[in-house]
Amino acid sequence: MKLYDTPLAPNPRRVRWFMAEKGIDDIEIVTLNLIAGEHRQPDYLAKAGVPNVPALEMDDGTTITESVAICRYLESRYPEPNLFGRNPEETAVIEMWMRRGEMLVSNPLMMMVRHTHPALAALEAQVPEIAEKNRESGIRGLKLLDRRLAESEWLAGPRLTIADIVAFSGVDFGRMIKFQAPEDLAHVGRWIAAMRARPAAAAGMPQAQAQPA
Amino acid sequence: MKLYDTPLAPNPRRVRWFMAEKGIDDIEIVTLNLIAGEHRQPDYLAKAGVPNVPALEMDDGTTITESVAICRYLESRYPEPNLFGRNPEETAVIEMWMRRGEMLVSNPLMMMVRHTHPALAALEAQVPEIAEKNRESGIRGLKLLDRRLAESEWLAGPRLTIADIVAFSGVDFGRMIKFQAPEDLAHVGRWIAAMRARPAAAAGMPQAQAQPA
Numbered sequence: 177m178k179l180y181d182t183p184l185a186p187n188p189r190r191v192r193w194f195m196a197e198k199g200i201d202d203i204e205i206v207t208l209n210l211i212a213g214e215h216r217q218p219d220y221l222a223k224a225g226v227p228n229v230p231a232l233e234m235d236d237g238t239t240i241t242e243s244v245a246i247c248r249y250l251e252s253r254y255p256e257p258n259l260f261g262r263n264p265e266e267t268a269v270i271e272m273w274m275r276r277g278e279m280l281v282s283n284p285l286m287m288m289v290r291h292t293h294p295a296l297a298a299l300e301a302q303v304p305e306i307a308e309k310n311r312e313s314g315i316r317g318l319k320l321l322d323r324r325l326a327e328s329e330w331l332a333g334p335r336l337t338i339a340d341i342v343a344f345s346g347v348d349f350g351r352m353i354k355f356q357a358p359e360d361l362a363h364v365g366r367w368i369a370a371m372r373a374r375p376a377a378a379a380g381m382p383q384a385q386a387q388p389a
Numbered sequence: 390m391k392l393y394d395t396p397l398a399p400n401p402r403r404v405r406w407f408m409a410e411k412g413i414d415d416i417e418i419v420t421l422n423l424i425a426g427e428h429r430q431p432d433y434l435a436k437a438g439v440p441n442v443p444a445l446e447m448d449d450g451t452t453i454t455e456s457v458a459i460c461r462y463l464e465s466r467y468p469e470p471n472l473f474g475r476n477p478e479e480t481a482v483i484e485m486w487m488r489r490g491e492m493l494v495s496n497p498l499m500m501m502v503r504h505t506h507p508a509l510a511a512l513e514a515q516v517p518e519i520a521e522k523n524r525e526s527g528i529r530g531l532k533l534l535d536r537r538l539a540e541s542e543w544l545a546g547p548r549l550t551i552a553d554i555v556a557f558s559g560v561d562f563g564r565m566i567k568f569q570a571p572e573d574l575a576h577v578g579r580w581i582a583a584m585r586a587r588p589a590a591a592a593g594m595p596q597a598q599a600q601p602a
Contacts, residue, residue, distance in 0.1 A: 226489070226533065238478060245484035252477035264465035265451060271458035276439070305516055320439065 277343025280317030490556025493530030
């Protein structure tokens with residue numbers, strides 16, 4: 177298998193984080209330079225179908241994009257530690273929290289960054305109202321997570337799962353514009369600190385990318 | 390099990406459609422009136438955790454929201470016909486197309502409706518620029534689906550899957566503001582007609598809700 181990856185962007189980081197939690201180190205990683213447009217080259221588009229990173233090329237040559245689809249596939253090949261659920265009931269609760277974390281927190285915070293950070297102005301026209309709406313949405317989502325984290329160590333239960341990785345990817349991406357979760361969300365603050373303290377957090381950082389082990 | 394449902398909204402429709410494809414008819418359906426605020430009543434919030442519909446109450450009392458998490462759980466209980474994949478490779482391709490359909494098509498078209506339709510102005514302040522951005526995004530997504538549907542009968546392969554149901558939910562919701570897919574997207578046009586012709590399409594219509602069999 178081969179993983180097409182890029183530093184800095186939040187979605188590829190989810191897969192690197194997921195792999196680090198599982199200790200997966202036997203997949204070839206190909207780092208694409210998005211600034212140089214390597215994700216828009218014909219060879220890559222023929223594989224991935226879309227100019228998106230990450231992409232996973234399976235052993236049979238099938239290539240898939242979408243970070244969560246890639247992670248779920250990796251879970252089938254590297255089952256431990258379990259990050260998607262051990263039975264249908266647990267899987268359902270984890271997927272629910274993953275989707276809440278993605279739709280209510282990560283996506284709006286990523287949109288906030290995209291419509292704010294000067295370096296991303298080249299991607300599409302930035303609209304201040306869109307940035308602000310998404311900031312408000314992301315904070316509403318964080319309040320929901322705070323209520324959840326008041327009663328649960330991790331988003332989906334007593335252990336870290338894909339839900340935490342997906343939700344955190346957007347929160348941490350907000351650092352690009354110095355976004356911080358409101359300080360009164362103490363449980364979110366505790367969770368953010370716990371995420372940053374995981375060894376896997378380093379797998380998402382550009383310096384780790386620049387210095388592959 | 391008990392499904393908390395509401396007519397008109399696109400996410401509950403996914404679950405009804407999914408159940409109809411599988412012929413599931415032995416789950417109690419509780420219809421909530423959102424205009425009357427039944428999804429904000431303490432009893433419902435205590436179960437669902439959020440004022441969102443649909444929600445599925447499992448036999449053990451656990452209640453989950455999120456249409457896709459509900460559908461995946463139902464697949465574990467009612468495996469045929471298979472709509473999520475029969476092995477990890479197929480599951481990965483289906484999830485990839487489901488997420489592309491959701492993120493690139495359904496979500497933007499739903500946002501377009503939310504920021505356009507007069508009846509939804511009460512939900513949040515409508516911003517014409519957000520409506521327009523999302524319309525453009527949705528059409529870009531439909532162009533991707535058109536290229537895919539030029540080579541595949543359904544989004545994820547030779548049979549209908551959860552990917553089609555999720556992508557179509559947003560497209561059809563666009564009808565609320567008379568949105569139509571661009572006519573030059575012939576493969577999308579063929580697919581939309583095929584979706585509307587499925588017996589399960591009726592399970593999503595308000596009249597089917599008002600007249601339960």
